[in-house]
Amino acid sequence: MAIITCARCGVRTRPGRRCPSCSVFLCGTCARKGVCPADGQVLQKPKKLWVFLLGLGLAFVGFSLFAFSFDWQSYERASIPTTPIAALAPGTTVKLNGTIEAATMVVIDLQGSGDNHYWVLTPFRLGDASGSISVDVTDVQGSTSFWVIERGRHNDDWWVGDAASIIGRVASFPNGTRYVVANFIARTPVGFAGSGLASIFFASTAAVAGIPGAAGFVRARRNVALHERNSGAYRGKVEHWRSCGECGELLGLGTGICPSCNAPQRQPSRAIESLPTLRFVTAFRLLSRSERVAALTFTFVLPPILTGVFLWIAYMIGLARSLQPVLLLLPISAIVFPLVFGPRFLAPQRITLGPHEIDSGRAMRHESVLAREVDRVLTIRKGVREVHFLITRGDLSLGFGPGLTPADFEASRTWIRNLAGALGVRYQENLSFTEAISFMSRRVS
Ligand SMILES: [Zn+2]
Numbered sequence: 001m002a003i004i005t006c007a008r009c010g011v012r013t014r015p016g017r018r019c020p021s022c023s024v025f026l027c028g029t030c031a032r033k034g035v036c037p038a039d040g041q042v043l044q045k046p047k048k049l050w051v052f053l054l055g056l057g058l059a060f061v062g063f064s065l066f067a068f069s070f071d072w073q074s075y076e077r078a079s080i081p082t083t084p085i086a087a088l089a090p091g092t093t094v095k096l097n098g099t100i101e102a103a104t105m106v107v108i109d110l111q112g113s114g115d116n117h118y119w120v121l122t123p124f125r126l127g128d129a130s131g132s133i134s135v136d137v138t139d140v141q142g143s144t145s146f147w148v149i150e151r152g153r154h155n156d157d158w159w160v161g162d163a164a165s166i167i168g169r170v171a172s173f174p175n176g177t178r179y180v181v182a183n184f185i186a187r188t189p190v191g192f193a194g195s196g197l198a199s200i201f202f203a204s205t206a207a208v209a210g211i212p213g214a215a216g217f218v219r220a221r222r223n224v225a226l227h228e229r230n231s232g233a234y235r236g237k238v239e240h241w242r243s244c245g246e247c248g249e250l251l252g253l254g255t256g257i258c259p260s261c262n263a264p265q266r267q268p269s270r271a272i273e274s275l276p277t278l279r280f281v282t283a284f285r286l287l288s289r290s291e292r293v294a295a296l297t298f299t300f301v302l303p304p305i306l307t308g309v310f311l312w313i314a315y316m317i318g319l320a321r322s323l324q325p326v327l328l329l330l331p332i333s334a335i336v337f338p339l340v341f342g343p344r345f346l347a348p349q350r351i352t353l354g355p356h357e358i359d360s361g362r363a364m365r366h367e368s369v370l371a372r373e374v375d376r377v378l379t380i381r382k383g384v385r386e387v388h389f390l391i392t393r394g395d396l397s398l399g400f401g402p403g404l405t406p407a408d409f410e411a412s413r414t415w416i417r418n419l420a421g422a423l424g425v426r427y428q429e430n431l432s433f434t435e436a437i438s439f440m441s442r443r444v445s
């Protein structure tokens, strides 16, 4: 997501609260009172629903393309012309239309119940005005699909004397007698067409979610462009202010007591420029045992298992019926897990602590915060595991710690303690996770 600078105080932040009349975004600190400091307009809250709608819409575009390809194939099957049985040439694929001839009454039987149905066929003959031919049913025997065999007239079953249309390949016995290997069976020559309902359902869901989602995306892009154009002329600018170390209120430099929370303000103990630049790289072997196990499990163990489970289900119930959103989560997770967890844990994290910028790079992901914008400095401890967090008043944050050698971790602790001193903010060491959450959200305990 784009990083912008607050129209009022210039801190780097993400698009959030927005003044509709000034057409600019303000950072969390400048938006604290819920109104625009320049003109008193009530600020708009960030709208994020479009991200979800756009994602859903795109997923359903995929589903509808898939369903459409099925419908298109069935439409093409429906448009094949029929061939009279007397005119069949071996080796060709044809569509026949006639009547079932057999010695038994039930020729095609739908067995099983609910979602576990499958077709059981007895070999039969098909006759039309020009002659009759025997039908080899091995290719469709046991099929679970109504795309392959349409439901029959007799409580789904097919009886002798029923009209049937067959698409199949013409073959011949050694003695020259021809037969047809059935691939699709329908009630009428045009019965091979699917209803198209799946395509229509998926496409309309894609439209219902995707259109507002895309509109939200366009609006968000346009708002960022407007912000960039209007920020320079924003009439409520403040410069060289700092935030209260306790409550985050924006204060003029040199303010002794925060008017908002009454906390005395610390003065910087040293110049920020005097901080050295340190560089660290994490190593996988230095992660805790549980992190290493989790990383390897999500990257290398789970994906083949999830893929295997999906293929097994697809084999059991048929590929077409396994293509439903809930089941598709299996192969999707098998792709997403290693992409998310692999770089997150396996790639080394490169951390640069500098007096101007603090920066973390890992695989394709690069984050940085400006040292002078940091207003919360904390270390979270859980057992032997510790993580440093730096948060700016624009609510950008950066964390590091796991994977560093103990010596590097202590060197970085000294560095961020000196950063806190230079900024005049309190370094919160040894916070528990709950304490950290409350501190990060600036609730004074
Ligand atoms: Zn601001």
Ligand SMILES: [Zn+2]
Residues within 6 Å of the ligand: 019, 020, 021, 022, 023, 036, 037, 038, 039, 040, 041
């Ligand atoms: Zn305004």
Ligand SMILES: [Zn+2]
Residues within 6 Å of the ligand: 244, 245, 246, 247, 248, 249, 258, 259, 260, 261, 262, 263
């Ligand atoms: Zn305060």
